[in-house]
Amino acid sequence: MTDPDVSTLASLQQQCEKLLTRIQHLEDIEAIRRLRDQYHERVNEDAGDRLWELFAPEASVVYSGRPEVRGQENIREFFVSFPVQAARQFVHSHAIQVDGDRGTGTSYLDGRPVRDGKSYYVVGRFDDEYIRIDGRWAFQRVVLTVHYMVEASDRWDHLIPLKKPSPEFQ
Numbered sequence: 001m002t003d004p005d006v007s008t009l010a011s012l013q014q015q016c017e018k019l020l021t022r023i024q025h026l027e028d029i030e031a032i033r034r035l036r037d038q039y040h041e042r043v044n045e046d047a048g049d050r051l052w053e054l055f056a057p058e059a060s061v062v063y064s065g066r067p068e069v070r071g072q073e074n075i076r077e078f079f080v081s082f083p084v085q086a087a088r089q090f091v092h093s094h095a096i097q098v099d100g101d102r103g104t105g106t107s108y109l110d111g112r113p114v115r116d117g118k119s120y121y122v123v124g125r126f127d128d129e130y131i132r133i134d135g136r137w138a139f140q141r142v143v144l145t146v147h148y149m150v151e152a153s154d155r156w157d158h159l160i161p162l163k164k165p166s167p168e169f170q
Helices: 003-044 048-054 072-081
Strands: 055-063 089-099 102-111 118-133 136-151
Touching: 003 048, 003 089, 003 102, 003 118, 003 136, 048 055, 048 072, 055 072, 102 136
Parallel strands: 055 136
Antiparallel strands: 089 102, 102 118, 118 136
C-alpha cells in the first residue's frame, strides 16, 4: 500500500467510529424516550402499580410538594397508593441529554386524573435523571412539578372501562 491508501483507510475508520458513536447516542435517546412513554402507557392502561419496574434500585421520586420517595420498594408502595389508577396522562416536548450511562430529560405533562368523584386538568413538568444498568435504561430520579390543577366541568371516567386493581394491591 502507498501512503495515500493508508491515510484513506484511516480516514474511513475515523468516519465509521464517529458514525457508530452517533448511532449509539441516538439509540440511547430513543431508549430513554421509550422509557418515558412506558411510564405513561402504564398509567393510561391502569397498570400504575407496575411503574416501580421502570426505576433503578436506588431511584427516587418527588411528586409536587410531597416528600421524596427513595428505593424501588418504597416507589412501588407509593404508586400503589397514589391515585394514578384513574388518570390519563399525555406528555410532549421530551428533551433528552445523554452522557455515557447517564442522562437527563424534561417533558411536559397534560393530565386528566379523577379524584374524589371529580375530574381535573393537570399541567406540569417532569425533570428526570436516567441511568443505564446492565444495558437497560431506568429512571434514577423523577421530579414532577405541577404548574396547575383545576377541576374540569365534566367527568370522563365513566366513558371508558377502568381496570380494577389487582387484589394484592387493594
